[in-house]
Amino acid sequence: MHCSRFVTPVLAGLATVSLQAAAMEPEVRDTDQVRYVSGGVGKQERQALDALASSPDGDFDTRIHLSANSGHYLGDAQVEIRDTSGHTVLDTQTEGPLLLVDLPAGTYTVEARNGNRTQGTEIEVAQGGDTTPVYLTWAI
Numbered sequence: 001m002h003c004s005r006f007v008t009p010v011l012a013g014l015a016t017v018s019l020q021a022a023a024m025e026p027e028v029r030d031t032d033q034v035r036y037v038s039g040g041v042g043k044q045e046r047q048a049l050d051a052l053a054s055s056p057d058g059d060f061d062t063r064i065h066l067s068a069n070s071g072h073y074l075g076d077a078q079v080e081i082r083d084t085s086g087h088t089v090l091d092t093q094t095e096g097p098l099l100l101v102d103l104p105a106g107t108y109t110v111e112a113r114n115g116n117r118t119q120g121t122e123i124e125v126a127q128g129g130d131t132t133p134v135y136l137t138w139a140i
Helices: 002-024 043-054
Strands: 035-039 062-068 078-083 088-093 098-102 106-114 117-125 132-138
Touching: 035 043, 035 088, 043 098, 062 106, 106 132, 117 132
Parallel strands: 062 132
Antiparallel strands: 035 098, 062 098, 078 088, 078 106, 106 117
């Protein structure tokens, strides 16, 4: 009887920690063309994305950073990536300031809308090359 008074709170605490850890795990999504993951809200989530990107399962060749010109991160942007034929290979709402994408080798247009402002750039992804960093910054 005395033991159950202490075991129940400890088990509840462990369940809470386990749920928090699961909430920080980035969810990798697949489309018929690409794999991607978005997040990076808070230090722990950014660390989880960094760990995923450098893991053998990561293999994300494009890393998109969204920020204000003040340096503050921006999330909740609509990001569209198109190939040279104009076909959309990814169109997603970000869940934070970072978006990791596994794209086939080629040239792409990346556009992101935050509110009523759009930023974009063209990128070249090499087969088996280094990660392509993309920095999109808004004057806010």
